[in-house]
Amino acid sequence: MAKYLVRRLLIAVPSLIGISVILFTILALAPGDPFEELANNPNVPPEVSANLRAQFGIDDPVMVRYVRWASSMATGDWGFSFASRIDVDQLILQRLPVTLFILGASQVLALLIAIPIGVYAATRPYSIFDQIANTLAFVGFSLPTFFTGILFILLFSIHLDWLPFVYRTDLAETGWAWWWAQFKQSIMPITVLGLFQGASWTRFVRSAVLDVIRLDYVTTARAKGLTERSVIVKHALRNALIPVVTLVALEMPGIFGGAIVTEQIFRVPGIGSLLVSAILANDTPVIMAVTFVFACLVVFFNLIADILYGWLDPRITYR
């Protein structure tokens, strides 16, 4: 198991390097020069600006600049935010927990929706339930998260006045009241993301279970006299989840996209809204760092998918 993990980690390294190369290439290709203003400013003598350029290595070859950037990222020196006046890694560490909480909870919600409904629909294909579930799934993933978010705010915050539509980290309440307020303000962001993911996963689960349920070993399990419940849950579902895990891992980048939008709608102070505000404030170090963090998260979740894969499918040995 440990060996398998190490090998998967080693496989993840080239993709991280590839992503960092792509990121840096985009930045290097981008027009504009951070010292342009200095160079054009008549009050700054040319020697000073030349000195600054040499100090920051702006005129070095691209390769040298990439190695310097990558090694400072790797050693934890992520630069300084122009807009917030603190170190970028500090800023991201402040914002990351909220994002992970919202993302994690919404994925759990999505699984709680997708697995039961998908399995139930697959055991009764083309029944009324299946058709309703299928239609709702289609509607669910055709509704972009920004529109569902607005509909939720209209209904629950403005019309019914049940839930707050701004997410705050500085709640005034303490004790149980704090938990209650935290719960109330988390419902909408989590549900918006969870429903969207749940809708598309329901279709994955349904078709995967439908694929498996016709195989001979399921018939064998039924013939042995096992209850329908244990045939479905223990025999069919476990195998059906293998392709589902792959598809979910492939969707990971899209999920982060949804998270950015949701954070922006409900003003959740996570790294997604940090990215948007950094872009609006031209805060390049923060933009680069957040994009890289998102890339790392994608690679990390792919790693988890690989491990889950090995656990679900005994044919994949941990070698």
Place this chain on the structure above:
Amino acid sequence: MAGSIPASLTVDGAGAPLRPQRSWSAEAWRRFRRHKLALSGAFILAVIVVAVLVAPWLWPVPINEIDFSARLQGPSLKHPLGTDDLGQDLLARMLYGGRISIAVGLTAMLIAIVFGVIIGAIAGTARGSVDAALMWLTDLFLSLPQLPLLLLIIYLFRDSLKAIVGPEAGVFILIVIVIGGFRWMPVARLVRAQFMSLREKEFVEAARALGASRVRVVLRHILPNSLGPVIVAGTIDVAAAIIAESTLSFLGLGFPPDIPTWGRILFDARDHLDVAPHWALFPGMCIFLVVLSINYLGDGLRDALDPRKGM
């Protein structure tokens, strides 16, 4: 953002009964017609596209006529979809925005498909290290966080492109290239898989035995037969590109404010939800309807173009 829209994986193993020989397209149309929801999707889409195209004759109200006496009004006879905070007519703005959203969707899809087919075809015909390298690249692109990178690229390149070709065309070109550039991977994988299986088929071998050149075999025999899944993927890509564009505009980082795409109208409407809900509801419903119709259309096309499915 939608990310990749899942494939419909309905499994139907039953063999098709024997029936008289029909041409490929007639057979596909016969299958497509049976998918009622796909037909209605195609119909709704056609209505929206025609409405958007003939809009200037249909509703000759300028999109930027400011009328402070009619601010934030609900739907009325004079303004069928109401007005925004500057008293601009929403119907005119929506019709104009629809043009851009649909144009972005179609162009981005074309870019994704052309790029995906080229990469997939090269990987599928060249074996060995070229194939491995291209597939590594495809997998790398699949694991990139798309929306953050979209935002990053638009942030970095927006101003210089605007300076070269003007604000509207500059943002359009940038958005279309970037969205298309992040959606070719599924197409490349599909095409490669098709090429891998088709190149071993008897008819390809026959063509090769008759002395057809490699280019001819690929262009005349393998490529046309591998286009079915590509058409389906392309249809769904249009929806994904429309969502991507709306997402960018909704975040305030897409088209500039004077170009009212559907996402941009939603973004502007966000701060007036309590007094003017219609302002947000109409563009949102439009995006939803178009995306839903395209998804159903794609589902119907999948049923129609997949010859393994007996219906």
